Amino acid sequence: xxxxxxxxxxxxxxxxxxxxxxxxxxxxxxxxxxxxxxxxxxxxxxxxxxxxxxxxxxxxxxxxxxxxxxxxxxxxxxxxxxxxxxxxxxxxxxxxxxxxxxxxxxxxxxxxxxxxxxxxxxxxxxxxxxxxxxxxxxxxxxxxxxxxxxxxxxxxxxxxxxxxxxxxxxxxxxxxxxxxxxxxxxxxxxxxxxxxxxxxxxxxxxxxxxxxxxxxxxxxxxxxxxxxxxxxxxxxxxxxxxxxxxxxxxxxxxxxxxxxxxxxxxxxxxxxxxxxxxxxxxxxxxxxxxxxxxxxxxxxxxxxxxxxxxxxxxxxxxxxxxxxxxxxxxxxxxxxxxxxxxxxxxxxxxxxxxxxxxxxxxxxxxxxxxxxxxxxxxxxxxxxxxxxxxxxxxxxxxxxxxxxxxxxxxxxxxxxxxxxxxxxxxxxxxxxxxxxxxxxxxxxxxxxxxxxxxxxxxxxxxxxxxxxxxx
Numbered sequence: 001x002x003x004x005x006x007x008x009x010x011x012x013x014x015x016x017x018x019x020x021x022x023x024x025x026x027x028x029x030x031x032x033x034x035x036x037x038x039x040x041x042x043x044x045x046x047x048x049x050x051x052x053x054x055x056x057x058x059x060x061x062x063x064x065x066x067x068x069x070x071x072x073x074x075x076x077x078x079x080x081x082x083x084x085x086x087x088x089x090x091x092x093x094x095x096x097x098x099x100x101x102x103x104x105x106x107x108x109x110x111x112x113x114x115x116x117x118x119x120x121x122x123x124x125x126x127x128x129x130x131x132x133x134x135x136x137x138x139x140x141x142x143x144x145x146x147x148x149x150x151x152x153x154x155x156x157x158x159x160x161x162x163x164x165x166x167x168x169x170x171x172x173x174x175x176x177x178x179x180x181x182x183x184x185x186x187x188x189x190x191x192x193x194x195x196x197x198x199x200x201x202x203x204x205x206x207x208x209x210x211x212x213x214x215x216x217x218x219x220x221x222x223x224x225x226x227x228x229x230x231x232x233x234x235x236x237x238x239x240x241x242x243x244x245x246x247x248x249x250x251x252x253x254x255x256x257x258x259x260x261x262x263x264x265x266x267x268x269x270x271x272x273x274x275x276x277x278x279x280x281x282x283x284x285x286x287x288x289x290x291x292x293x294x295x296x297x298x299x300x301x302x303x304x305x306x307x308x309x310x311x312x313x314x315x316x317x318x319x320x321x322x323x324x325x326x327x328x329x330x331x332x333x334x335x336x337x338x339x340x341x342x343x344x345x346x347x348x349x350x351x352x353x354x355x356x357x358x359x360x361x362x363x364x365x366x367x368x369x370x371x372x373x374x375x376x377x378x379x380x381x382x383x384x385x386x387x388x389x390x391x392x393x394x395x396x397x398x399x400x401x402x403x404x405x406x407x408x409x410x411x412x413x414x415x416x417x418x419x420x421x422x423x424x425x426x427x428x429x430x431x432x433x434x435x436x437x438x439x440x441x442x443x444x445x446x447x448x449x450x451x452x453x454x455x456x457x458x459x460x461x462x463x464x465x466x467x468x469x470x471x
Contacts (some may be wrong), residue, residue, distance in 0.1 A: 078179040147368060
């Protein structure tokens with residue numbers, strides 16, 4: 001294969017001294033968290049010049065880049081873009097190597113998220129808000145087919161990977177870091193009927209086919225307890241106590257928002273009104289509201305948060321006073337009744353016993369979406385799905401180097417009877433520089449399920465009375 005490999009760690013071109021480089025990236029399942037792609041690079045360090053103690057560039061989070069160039073066409077192919085996590089050296093003679101372990105940008109998904117509050121927000125915008133809160137602005141691409149609306153979301157001191165998993169599960173979407181280092185979000189139908197970007201017909205070093213009922217789900221239950229913002233302003237918090245405010249002093253306290261109907265504590269609220277004197281608060285000389293009215297000589301400010309507010313009350317008069325009235329008004333985002341939509345596939349239950357999948361969320365707004373999602377997943381998972389591992393031959397450069405996670409390849413093999421399209425869920429590269437840049441690629445794939453869905457312009461799957469419209 002006429003490929004020339006380039007491997008960089010920080011500003012060091014280690015291509016000539018690399019002994020072995022192994023890269024693995026994986027697409028997460030619908031009900032799982034985004035996966036971190038990894039690379040391990042073993043470098044000849046006989047002179048010790050690449051040891052972290054000798055080379056200040058060799059530090060965690062230093063950029064790591066692996067790519068290849070077709071020497072015939074000069075076409076570049078990305079393989080891995082990430083950041084060093086660990087450096088390990090051995091001083092033993094004959095084994096003086098530096099092992100660099102790197103992870104792709106998905107490692108930053110484990111940062112804490114403080115993304116504030118989103119109400120009736122389209123999912124693309126919510127993904128963007130989470131990425132921005134993770135410090136990953138401008139390095140992501142979201143499939144334009146994602147048009148769902150999330151009724152309410154609030155992420156405060158939560159891991160980014162958890163937030164991304166919750167959003168993706170409610171949409172059956174996937175998040176991964178591509179080989180060029182960008183974060184990509186693909187919609188639920190991306191893997192249902194993709195166009196093949198590579199084709200292999202007995203052009204393989206290896207192929208394995210496995211069929212198991214481990215992933216069968218024939219009883220899919222989607223539950224949601226969404227929130228909905230009220231259309232009118234309501235009192236969302238009030239102070240029951242009557243605190244004293246000494247002359248010329250101030251007091252501070254927190255007020256927790258409350259559902260005005262169910263009295264649920266810590267109910268989120270939107271467009272909270274800054275406290276207005278007399279309407280929302282009053283300062284009097286007597287605790288029962290009598291005596292001199294000191295309201296005009298006081299002030300109230302509030303730092304407004306998603307579920308609470310920090311209130312500061314100042315008494316600038318020359319007399320001691322009492323805060324005889326204190327309330328906050330806003331638009332409460334109230335919990336709605338929980339609903340559950342269930343899709344059962346009786347024929348699958350008869351064949352493979354009852355296999356249940358349950359998803360509980362607050363990101364699904366209505367029963368229609370829950371019903372569509374449960375039906376979509378049940379149709380995908382009702383039968384055992386084969387897993388295919390393919391090691392293509394080196395001569396098919398473009399077909400080997402172009403495919404990305406979530407892409408489809410077409411595979412034909414007479415011995416296994418395989419002759420269909422498969423969606424890539426894992427890509428592995430092994431570059432053995434000690435063997436003259438020997439390079440092998442392995443694709444792990446899921447079967448592309450078409451038989452349950454309507455595929456336009458398809459003679460078999462384009463019949464309205466056979467397939468159903470994907471949602």
